[in-house]
Amino acid sequence: MMTEGKSPSVTGVPIHIRDVSKVFGEDSEKPFRALRPINVDIPAGQFISVVGASGCGKSTLMLMIAGLLERSTGDIKIGTKSVTKPVTEVGIAFQDHLLLEFRTAFDNVMLHADIRGIDRKELAKRARDLFAQLRLEHAMDKYPRQLSGGMRQRVSLIRTLVHEPSLILMDEPFGALDALTRLQVRMDLESLWLRRRPTVVFITHSVEEAVGLSDRILVMSPSPGEVVDDIEVHLPRPRPIVLGDAPEFAGYVDRIHRHFERLGVLHGAPLPHTNVA
Ligand SMILES: Nc1ncnc2c1ncn2[C@@H]1O[C@H](COP(=O)(O)OP(=O)(O)OP(=O)(O)O)[C@@H](O)[C@H]1O
Ligand SMILES: [Mg+2]
Known part of the structure; x- marks a missing residue:
């Protein structure tokens, strides 16, 4: 299993997130809690995804890892160093790619x-x-x-x-793509990642994409976000284009969707109207 242990080709750095939370406008009259305390240890070379409802604090967490936003509590270590300023040994990709x-x-x-x-x-x-x-x-x-x-x-x-950064942070990088191109870019990203195994933190709205790409998935609650599940994805790599061929695939997707249903992020279909003429 490629996800376990540290193979010689791993170039990524470990990340340690300890009791990290965020309150915007802490000193204002209306402070806003965006994140409850988060605790996550990410081993070197892991591909980890974060999924959760819009506004749950995913980008906030990513910006704090990158050193672009101050945390309210806790500590983030990249390797052995605490993040206190913008991190330089990093590749960052945002949804609007800004060429x-x-x-x-x-x-x-x-x-x-x-x-x-x-x-x-x-x-x-x-x-x-x-x-x-x-x-x-x-x-x-x-x-x-x-x-x-x-x-x-x-x-x-x-x-x-x-x-060749040892850490890559990606925030909805494929959001603007059509489904077919998105599939292609997913395959490309996996093959590039497998060459050097940097540590990747990947934010996506697509549960299927998260399962398709990740060694591990953090599921977040709605705002103020906290980690409600931490799932290791044991699917062999490289992953096939048609993920549904792997029998375990649907199990991971269902497990995440069930969280979203329980948390009120996803709602079942309303009862059909009975009095339509
Ligand atoms: N600079 C800021 N000042 C005040 N509130 C902020 C600031 N940045 C984000 N927020 C609020 O914090 C919450 C979390 O925002 P964040 O951008 O992290 O969400 P997200 O999970 O990335 O959402 P999406 O999936 O829509 O991108 C939101 O309610 C947002 O309005
Ligand atoms: Mg965001």
Whole structure:
């Protein structure tokens, strides 16, 4: 099972989240509790997803891991270091992928060379490899407006991974994609992740996608969010395109949906009208 133990190819860092909570506007008249205390230990190289209702605090948690938002209580350690400022050894991907319109796809990926002072030659080689692996060589010299949404998303994925970060944080990165492209990008992400096994924290609204990609899934309650279930996904990798072929797949999906039903996030169908003429 690939999810257990630390294989030599794992490049990820462990994360320790201890009693981390968030209250917005703590000193104001109307403080707002966005997260109840969260405790999670994420081993190096794990692919962990977070699912939960809109507004339950998923992005808040991610921003605190990235050091982009102050926590109200508790501690977050990446490796052995407490997060006290924006984390640099990280690849971050958001839903709106923010490619720069005036740079080609390749030059968007090469941004890291300019921002992080990474050697251009080395980075260009890695970038070309990734474009090839995602079958996007033809897109390298095009501008974002000349690419489809799915291509832009994959360019953004390359940019997230090209500097080989040991931690990747992804917040609904595939939200804007159609179902077919989303499936393709899921396969691509898994194969890229398997090459180096960075630690990945992945936020998604799609339960199927979470089960398809993850070693482990945190299920959160509605706001103020807390972890109500912590599920290890034991499905072999690489995972098939048609996940339904794995008999255990539906069991994981059902388990999460049942939580959402119990928590009032999902409601059953209303009784049919009986007096319709
Ligand atoms: N800077 C802020 N100031 C005040 N309240 C905030 C701030 N950022 C987020 N919130 C509130 O905290 C709660 C959690 O927000 P968050 O963005 O973490 O939710 P989420 O789980 O990512 O939702 P979604 O799935 O819709 O992206 C929400 O009620 C939101 O309105
Ligand atoms: Mg969010």
